[in-house]
Amino acid sequence: MAFVAFSLAIGFLLILGSSGNKETEHQPDNCKHTLSCSECIKSHPSCVWCSAKNFTQGGESEGSRCATRPELLQRGCDEEHMIDPQGLVDIVADAPLSDNADQDTITQLAPQKVHLKLRPGEKTKFQVRFKRAEGYPIDLYYLMDLSYSMKDDLENVKKLGSDIQQVLHKVTKSVQIGFGSFVDKTVLPYVNTVKSQLRNPCPSRTERCQPPFSYRHVLSLTSNLTLLQQRVSAENISGNLDSPEGGLDAILQAAVCTDHIGWRNVTRLLVFASDDVFHMAGDGKLAGIYIPTDGRCHLNENGEYVHSNMYDYPSVGHLAQILSATNIQPIFAVTSNVLPTYEGLCELIPKSAVGELKEDSSNVVNLISQAYNNLSSTVNLEHVNLPKGIHISYDSHCPDSTTEGQPQGLCSGVKINQMVDFDVTLWMDKKSCQDGMQSFQLRVLGFNEEINVNFEPLCDCKCSDEEVFSNHCNGGLGNYSCGICSCIDGYRGKHCECQQNKHDTDVNCITMGSLPCNGRGRCECGRCACNQNVRGEFCECDNASCERNEGQVCGGPSRGVCSCGSCKCNSNYTGSACGCSLDTSACKTPSGICSGSGKCECNKCVCDKGYFNKLCSECPGCQTLCQKHSGCAECKAFRTGPLRDNCTLSCAHVNVTMMKASESSGEDRDGWCQEKTEDTLITFHVTEDKGVVHILVQEKEENAFQTNNLIVGLVLGISLLGLLIIVLYRVTIELYDRQEYQRFVKERNKERWNDAQNPLYKSATTTVMNPNFIQE
Known part of the structure; x- marks a missing residue:
């Protein structure tokens, strides 16, 4: 048992130690001992630089000008000389959001342009608003698998143009539809390269199929339904060898060939119809194709993908990047046998949808309608071209929920003309200071609008005391700015008083036989330049050696500061480490x-x-206060209880006042006592004043125990009466049921059924005798 107790104690101490370390880690670091204002403000958002002339005292390095605001105030730096640049949000363009798409300029995302000033490590927040405008235009490109297994689907697709446009016209007046098709790469092992099979890849020679191809753009986006039906009706089925198809090749070309397809800057939908899985990056090696796809358009004048056999299939990641960059939302209409595969693909491609396609594609119109409604009601706010060293997070304020600190903004179930808000938080690293003015964009997937965000790093100090060849710097041997001298070549020191080609003597930096500057600094020009948190003529005061409280020196700047080894506490704290609050x-x-x-x-x-x-x-x-004085309250108020025979002597320091129960019914009952006596409860209130006890006792209105007994007896009587009624009712029903059953048995025994054969009855079987059959 002793060993177990010892182990538990050690474990508890370790937990306390680790939690203490974690708490310390979350505390902001002390400002670094920097020698310039710009390095100070880049070290931490809480660091401030004091530019007051002659601010540093004997032995203090100029790096001690960098500290937190409370510390500098306590050391005598006024607000006028504190350099503390703050982040800024400037909304440059903020046009109002549109209600419908009938206007010349449709605005669904605001603000349109934002200018920020960012200090390293400091978080800056601004708000983004989005509202779906009614009737926003739609471009829909139908991309169909024309391998032989889709033969029956093609016949239905030839009739779909007007149906698709009619469904989309319910949400917008401007609809354009295009068409393209794909099979696979035209080399082994994807297609049969025998000449006869290349001419007609159908399984039966009596059936006509068009030669296989990778991807062919058939019709650019148009609102002419007659032309659409003519071009689609002219299409014919084709064929290939293996099950996977070249669908990813076709999607990529349809996305990047903007001029061929005719994409507008509106909602872009790409419907992908297939009944099989797809080839992806690496599969091309089966045919000796190893060059990765370059992500460019390779369609000829006839709309054919001419370099299909040169480039490998695209990877899913590359395809997702292309679709996101071109703002295209894919809808995968696939049959049930491959539905799980495309559901997994949708998880990797942002703003995509998948639906189950019937074997003959007869439900494709409803599938497109449902998928569009799901996509358009989901708002994805994301960033584009975010520079290195910049971090971003989103708080989404949706109609039914709120999420915070996510890598992108996301709201679902957003209706038309319903506005959603996003809080965008930015912060930057020090390394971004080197790049000057930078920018990136925010956009909602599926829409062409963008927010242009420009930000300016706050990494330099703009001091108003700049003097070139200042007299403060030893008669013009340096430039003065932000409270310090920047010496010309050959000179150094606080005031440029030392020449670098002359050796310093350490004699003036030594006291009482110690090391130069007590080993806590360096001797410059016969004076000590102390290390961080050290000051004094000989660096004798260490401002970091004070006691710590909650992991911080003197409990942190809010409680006190360290001064030459001892804590100077603020007015509301005391103790050796300022850990005691007053x-x-x-x-x-x-x-x-x-x-x-x-x-x-x-x-x-x-x-x-x-x-x-x-x-x-x-x-x-x-004893509680109630228990302690209950005897005196009872004997003085009611002349009962254990102290009734000796009440005057035992309760001489107690004053009792009686009050009616009605007088105290509306008062606050906190602090009142209720103590049980021989036959009742007494209610009283006790206060003490200079050794005298004052008791306020409530008069008895009735015997509480008698009342309780009466109530209990009444409840038991009612319960027994109810139980007796239930038993009598059940016995009566049982007797009646038995009587009825006996009568039923008696009548049943008297029944007599007619056994005569029904004259209308005919047997279900017929027997025919062979007249030539001789039976032995």
Whole structure:
């Protein structure tokens, strides 16, 4: 048992130690000992530079000008000389959001242009609004698998043009539809390269199929339904060898060949219809094709993908990037046998949808309608071209929910003309200071509008005290700016008072036989230039050696600062490490400080002997205030109880006042006591004043125990009566049922059925005798 207790104790100490370390890690680091204002403000958002002339004292390095605002204030730096650049959000363009698409300029995303000033490590936030405008135009490109297994689907697709346009006209007046088809790469092992099979890849020679091809753009986006039906009706089925198709090749070419397809800057939908899986990057090696796709358009004048056999299939990641860049939302209409594969593909491609296609594609119109509604009601806000060193997070305020700190903004179920808000938070690293003015874009997937965000790093100090060859710098041997001298070549020191070609002597930096500058700095020009957190003529004061509280020196700037090895606490803290708060709010209770059973030290209760918990309100074995004075309350008010024979002597310091129950019914009952006596309950309130106890006792109105007994007896009587009624009812029903059953049995025995054969009855079988059959 001793070993177990010891192990638990060690484990508890380790947990405390680790939690303490974690807490320390979350505390902001002290500002670094920097020698310039720009390095100071880049070190941490809480660091401030003091540019006051002659601010540093004897032995203090100029790097001590970099500190937190409370520390600099305590050291005597006024607000006028504090360099503390703050981030800024400037909304440059913010056009109102449109309600419908009938206007010349449709605005669904605001603001349109934002200018920011960012300080390294400081978070800056601005708001983005989005509202779906009614009637936003749609471009739909139908991309169909023409391998032989889709033969029956092609016949239905030839009739779909008007149906698709009719469905989309319910949400917008401007609809354009295009068409393209694909099979696979025209080399082994994807297609049969025998000449006869290349001419007619159909399984039966009596059936005509068009030669196989990779991808062919048939019709650019148009609102002419007659032309659409003519061009699609002229298409014929083709064929290939293996099951996977070249669909990813076709999607990529349809996405990047903007001029051939005729994409407008509107909602772009690409419907991909197939009944099989797809080839992806790496599969081309089966045919000796190893060059990765370059992501460019390779369609000839006839709309054919001419370099299909040169480039490998695209990877899913490359395809997702292309679709996102071109703002195209794919809808995968596939049969049930490959539905799980395309559901997995949708998880990798943003703003995509998948639906189950019937074997003959008869439900494709409803599938497109449902997929479009799902895509258009989902709002994805994302960033594009985000520079290195810039970090971003989104808080999404949706109609039914709110999410915070996500890598992208996302709201689902957004209706037309319903506005959603996003809070965009930015912060930057120090390395972004080297690049000057930068920009990136925010956009909602599926829409062509963008927010242009320009940001300017705040990495340099703009001080108003600049002097070239200042007299403050030893008569013009340096430039003065932000409170310090930048010496010309050959000179150094706070005021450029030392020549670098002359050796310094350490004699003036040594005291009492110690090391130069006590080993806490370096000797420059016969003076000590102390290290960080050290000051004094000989660096004798260490401002980092004070006691720590909660992982910080002197409890942190909000509690006190370290001055030459000892803590100087702020007005509301005390103690050697400023860890003791003079506030008493955490000790207050309705019964007084620490329930009257302790004293408040450092805003925590120190309980009297026997009492414990946070407010000293528990004491096993101790009498409570109610128990302590209940005897005197009873004997003086009602002349009953254990003290009734000795009440005057035992309760000489107690004053009792009677009051009616009606007079106290509306008062606050907190602090009132109820104690059980021989035959009743007494209610009273106790206060103490300078050793005299005042008890306010409520008069008895009735014997509580008699009342309780009467109520209990009444409840039991009603319960027994109800139980008796239920038993009588059940017995009556049982007797009646038995009587009816006996009568039924008697009547059943009297029944007599007619056994005569029905003259209309005919047997289900017929027997025919062979007249030539001779039976032995």
